[in-house]
Amino acid sequence: MATPTLRPNPKKSPRRGDDRLFLTERKLREGAELMFFAYRAFTQDPDRLLHARNYGRAHHRALHFIGRRPGISVAGLLEILGITKQSLARVLKPLVEDGLVDSIPGEEDRRQRLLTLTALGRALESDLSRVQRERLSRAFREAGSEAVAGFRAVTALMIDEDARDGILDMVYGAPDRPE
Amino acid sequence: MATPTLRPNPKKSPRRGDDRLFLTERKLREGAELMFFAYRAFTQDPDRLLHARNYGRAHHRALHFIGRRPGISVAGLLEILGITKQSLARVLKPLVEDGLVDSIPGEEDRRQRLLTLTALGRALESDLSRVQRERLSRAFREAGSEAVAGFRAVTALMIDEDARDGILDMVYGAPDRPE
DNA sequence: GTTTTATGTCAACGACACTGTCATAAACTG
């Protein structure tokens, strides 16, 4: 499912332009506000756990994508996270030092540092994703599967078209543990 | 993944609840990742405009909700934004000094500072929301109205139940310009 | 008249992004 079910939008008859425009604009504003409030809620549970361990949201993201892609290189992680090398280094260094992430030289290219979670890292990542999943799970369950399909379509379409396919391939494609 | 499903997980028996659980878990992970990538995309256009003016995301949020609720008090804004007084003050002060926000004492309660956008403030807020709306508009249009309904349902349900009604009243209730 | 409320302010701190520079080792290239 690299491309969500796209349907050409049905009715778009701007005869009463003023009224339709107002409604549309209003819906867009509502959508933006929902995005703000939902994201704040979405991050708050893991944030709480992280704060107790003196980590931040960036550590969660690193743990998550290393867990998703064991053996990923620093460069690969940088590309997914879309941050600078220094920003990642600041996050990665304590994770390695604290024994949550293993950083081992690549066999083919020994310049690379291939990143994997240790048992400790998996444990924290699991705790973090659990609380986040619980929230998401409640929302998905109460909203129903059709609503979830809509949610997936809309969020996917918010991503830049250039980057979308690559991101969706990653989100929907790669297994947790590449066999 | 909270349970010992650490293995490559070859296809399990499809009739047992196990498989349903696996699929659900996978969908939840996908949903979380979509949320991350969508939110990053969602904020990037206004962020670019803000950075050019030496403002940040917090300034956008303040401008937005003052525009939404002209005459809102500092306490009211604090409650919506869910940040501390000092965090808001740091953002609000330059906005008032730069002439984007008017801060006038309340008539009934003169301790209050009632906040409104100036013409300048409306202009910037309009620029910011325009670029954000364009992205949202594309996503909503291409996803279709059913998908948008699903998006709204799911994002709303992500919000804490305690706070949900109050937030939704604000999102769906109050008009831009109370008249 | 004391207390509570609404707001502003100051100092300090921490997380997380940025830029720019430099160093090193390994890989690639002519």
Added chain:
DNA sequence: CAGTTTATGACAGTGTCGTTGACATAAAAC
């Protein structure tokens, strides 16, 4: 082999945005 590019690590500095805690003031409330 020499030179360049690549992958990474490290350092200095900057800025936004969140936090806490303490203190000041003016006005409202009891």
